[in-house]
Amino acid sequence: MAYSEKVVEHYNNPRNVGSLPKEDPNVGTGLVGAPECGDVMKLQMKINPDTQVIEEAKFKTFGCGSAIASSSLATEWVKGKTVEEALSIKNTDIVRELALPPVKIHCSVLAEDAIKAAIGDWKKKHGIEVPVAEKAAH
Amino acid sequence: MSVKLPIYMDNHATTPVDPRVVDAMLPYFTEKFGNAASRNHSFGWAGEEAVETARQQIASLINATPKEIIFTSGATESDNLMIKGIAEMFREKGNHIITQAIEHKAVLDTCKRLEKDGFEVTYLPVQKDGRVNLDELKAAIRPTTILITIMYANNEIGVINPIPEIGKIAKEHGIFFASDGVQAVGKIPVDVQKDNIDLLAISGHKIYGPKGVGALYVRRRNPRVQLSAIIDGGGHERGMRSGTLNVTGIVGLGKACELCQQEMAAESVRLAGLRDRLRKGLEGKLDEVFINGSTEHRLPNNLNMSFAYVEGESLLMGINDIAVSSGSACTSATLEPSYVLKALGVGEDLAHTSIRFGLGRFNTQEEVDYVIDKMVQVVTKLRELSPLYEMAKEGIDISKMKWQTA
Numbered sequence: 001m002a003y004s005e006k007v008v009e010h011y012n013n014p015r016n017v018g019s020l021p022k023e024d025p026n027v028g029t030g031l032v033g034a035p036e037c038g039d040v041m042k043l044q045m046k047i048n049p050d051t052q053v054i055e056e057a058k059f060k061t062f063g064c065g066s067a068i069a070s071s072s073l074a075t076e077w078v079k080g081k082t083v084e085e086a087l088s089i090k091n092t093d094i095v096r097e098l099a100l101p102p103v104k105i106h107c108s109v110l111a112e113d114a115i116k117a118a119i120g121d122w123k124k125k126h127g128i129e130v131p132v133a134e135k136a137a138h
Numbered sequence: 139m140s141v142k143l144p145i146y147m148d149n150h151a152t153t154p155v156d157p158r159v160v161d162a163m164l165p166y167f168t169e170k171f172g173n174a175a176s177r178n179h180s181f182g183w184a185g186e187e188a189v190e191t192a193r194q195q196i197a198s199l200i201n202a203t204p205k206e207i208i209f210t211s212g213a214t215e216s217d218n219l220m221i222k223g224i225a226e227m228f229r230e231k232g233n234h235i236i237t238q239a240i241e242h243k244a245v246l247d248t249c250k251r252l253e254k255d256g257f258e259v260t261y262l263p264v265q266k267d268g269r270v271n272l273d274e275l276k277a278a279i280r281p282t283t284i285l286i287t288i289m290y291a292n293n294e295i296g297v298i299n300p301i302p303e304i305g306k307i308a309k310e311h312g313i314f315f316a317s318d319g320v321q322a323v324g325k326i327p328v329d330v331q332k333d334n335i336d337l338l339a340i341s342g343h344k345i346y347g348p349k350g351v352g353a354l355y356v357r358r359r360n361p362r363v364q365l366s367a368i369i370d371g372g373g374h375e376r377g378m379r380s381g382t383l384n385v386t387g388i389v390g391l392g393k394a395c396e397l398c399q400q401e402m403a404a405e406s407v408r409l410a411g412l413r414d415r416l417r418k419g420l421e422g423k424l425d426e427v428f429i430n431g432s433t434e435h436r437l438p439n440n441l442n443m444s445f446a447y448v449e450g451e452s453l454l455m456g457i458n459d460i461a462v463s464s465g466s467a468c469t470s471a472t473l474e475p476s477y478v479l480k481a482l483g484v485g486e487d488l489a490h491t492s493i494r495f496g497l498g499r500f501n502t503q504e505e506v507d508y509v510i511d512k513m514v515q516v517v518t519k520l521r522e523l524s525p526l527y528e529m530a531k532e533g534i535d536i537s538k539m540k541w542q543t544a
Contacts, residue, residue, distance in 0.1 A: 003455065006453075011452070011455055014523060015521055017522065019528065028160075030523065034492075034541030035486070035487035035490070035526060035541065036486035036487050036541075037486075038451075038466060038475065039449070040448055040525055040526055040541075041525070042525035051321075054247070058523040060523055060528060061523060061524070061525065062447060062449050062522060062523075062524045062525060062527075063449050063452065063456040063527045064446070064449055064451035064452050064455075064466075065451065065452050067449075067452075068452055068523065070293060073498040098344075108219070
């Protein structure tokens with residue numbers, strides 16, 4: 001399978017690889033996927049509780065090149081956005097940006113889920129109720 | 139010495155044609171283009187003579203006689219012919235066939251089709267080492283069993299089955315024994331007499347011959363095996379396979395077999411040496427790598443390894459100047475990881491991280507060393523990217539985690 005240039009570029013130079021301290025009250029962690037499905041994404045965000053701005057984002061992904069690129073792109077996109085703005089990112093935006101073929105759409109879905117899961121975790125830490133619609137779509 | 143890139147190390151998928159094979163084939167495209175079935179002129183005679191030479195070369199490699207060799211379009215056709223041919227011919231005698239879980243799809247899908255047609259098929263499981271259990275085979279035999287079809291060596295993990303023992307069991311029970319010999323013939327000694335094989339499928343392009351040509355060994359004595367044809371027409375190949383013979387391809391297959399017979403002893407030692415160098419190099423520099431299947435009963439040119447916490451397709455993407463293949467779901471159209479590794483009891487998580495290295499006649503030690511370095515570099519990079527590796531290092535048991543599956 002040939003990969004789009006953007007997927008290859010993210011694969012070769014993944015952005016924001018790493019981890020943030022999970023225990024930090026301002027850090028939300030999303031871990032989605034499963035090893036037996038061949039995809040696991042961990043997305044973490046450090047969110048300013050006053051401004052609700054995502055100040056930092058880090059990821060680690062076990063998965064194919066498209067999964068790595070989708071999560072790398074997700075960290076790039078959420079950085080500097082508010083929680084509300086980040087929640088409006090749709091998997092279809094990722095599909096378009098990375099020119100993912102139909103067989104790789106699940107990678108973008110996983111990235112969207114990871115964003116929602118990370119924000120959900122942060123909201124939980126701050127006692128904010130997570131609306132059902134924002135929960136990961138599984 | 140610098141290494142020429144890309145490196146081809148996927149010789150279970152196909153092999154380049156040996157230049158000596160090409161040389162043998164060339165005259166049969168142009169000057170000696172006759173139809174081997176044209177009995178009344180010299181063009182036809184030349185074609186027929188070349189075909190008979192090839193038959194002899196193939197027979198010699200597997201200790202058969204030339205008349206027992208039938209030419210086909212490839213091993214998929216040979217597998218179809220040996221299974222469907224026996225099933226149809228001996229349907230009155232019984233409707234039960236025994237095979238095993240990690241056969242090539244050409245065998246599995248043929249058996250599945252026969253099931254729709256009223257046959258009953260037992261798919262034996264394999265042991266953890268990838269081999270068939272002989273007691274389970276014996277237990278599966280019924281009065282209605284007409285055929286046992288079990289591959290000589292597996293195409294993904296290179297594991298060699300206990301073929302002489304299976305042949306003996308089949309013979310004792312008066313059941314035909316067919317074997318897909320694609321990965322074994324030309325690589326390790328295969329002897330249809332010693333092994334009691336009644337039907338053996340052979341491919342050209344796995345043994346440095348051309349694509350689009352194969353052979354089927356059909357035993358003529360003790361017992362004489364009769365087959366129903368699956369292709370009807372001019373009655374070529376003693377009625378078992380109609381169609382004008384692919385003379386050039388057949389010449390190539392014959393020459394390829396001759397070269398394998400001459401060079402197998404030395405080549406298998408050399409390839410096993412390279413394979414062991416590759417294995418030791420990877421095991422020495424990376425933790426948590428696992429070999430899939432028996433290391434003892436294995437083709438000399440195969441290494442199938444799982445690199446825990448690194449997904450196979452992303453690994454292939456990182457080593458894009460090396461041609462190997464992966465058991466990862468993402469590399470297949472079905473999004474399912476390798477059914478072969480699953481049947482061995484390899485967890486799906488590890489199945490997704492497997493790479494198959496298939497060494498061949500034209501690989502060098504320099505190439506092996508390059509592959510080791512590149513693999514180590516890419517696996518290390520991807521593990522830094524892997525949340526699973528991080529969790530494992532923190533002491534979290536990934537297999538006991540509750541994962542959110544789609």
